[in-house]
Amino acid sequence: MYDLIISDIDGCLSPEDSSPLDIQKISQIAEHNRLAFAQNDRPKLTLCTGRPIPFAEGLCRLLQNPSVPCVAENGVWIYDPSCNGYLMDPSITDEQLEMVHEAELFSLKSYRQEGVTLQPGKSASVTLYHPDPVVLQRIAPQLQESFDQHGFEFRVSLTLFYINCDLPQITKASGIDRLLEMTGVPADRTAGIGDTSSDLAIAQRVKTFGCPANAINEVKQVAHFVSEYEQIDGVLDFMDFLMDEKP
Ligand SMILES: [Mg+2]
Structure with missing residues (x-):
């Protein structure tokens, strides 16, 4: 029923x-993928992440995906394992890449004294890290306001x-559009x-959307399937649900 x-x-x-x-549960998914690619009898699992592309590439290899593209950096990149391809969204302009560098420096200067660091490896987005979610919740609206004032066009989440x-034009949905166009799925x-x-x-792009128990409420509200289990247990639970679903 699903590809x-x-x-x-x-x-x-x-x-x-x-x-x-x-590693044991990751191996279960890797084995699912090995069978999916060998037998074409079950959906192949690929990735759509905000993480930098090297992390997606590493996990793609671990999950035994030899050929289905992955979305990285919230849609900036497609990693194509079939040809080791790194494909940036062609709609991203040189001016936007320059703005990203300026916004990186601005974010670092504004918040490093509060212990904020920038996630390395991003190409056309800026990601701020802090170990305390409360600090980030306070900073996020300030940052959006400062970006708006400086004419930096970003969606802060x-x-x-x-x-x-x-x-603005880059989301996991724009990445999925490219992924589906490349694969013909x-x-x-x-x-x-x-x-x-x-x-x-x-959720906007796929037919059936699921989430683990740790998902935020807005995500649970749009999900067709909410697992009672957290994280990878929730993913495995959702995969079981999909495999059991009757056409
Ligand atoms: Mg997540």
Whole structure:
């Protein structure tokens, strides 16, 4: 019934904090993918993440995906494992890349004394990290206001430990559009999973959307399936649900 499962990483396949991946459960998904690619009898799982592209590439390899593109950096990048392709969204202009660098420096200067750092490896977005979500919740609206004042066009959104500042035309949905165009998979043969606000864009594109128990309320409200389990247990639960679903 489905060709693809498009999964967020943080808070779904792996914890958003820096604790280890559950290697046994990741292996279950890798084995699912190995069979999916060998037998073409079940949906292949690929990634749609705000993480930088090297993290997506590493996890894509671990999950035994040899050929279905992944979306990284909230839609900035497609990583194509079939040709080791790094494909930036062609709508991103040189002026926007220059604005990203200016906004990076502005964010660092404004908030580093509060212990905020910038996530390395971003190309066309700015991501601020702080170990305390309360600090980020306070900073996020200030940052949006400052960006608006300086003419920096960004959409500012929160995950648990990060503030993501993305270009207006770039979302997980724009990334999924490119992914579906490259693969020729129709949107009504896709399922998706996510847990925070940027994943609402996954929900907009896929036929069936699921979330783990740790998802924020806005995400739960749009989900067809809300697992009672957290993180990767919720992903495995959703995969079972999809495999059991009758056409
Ligand atoms: Mg997440």
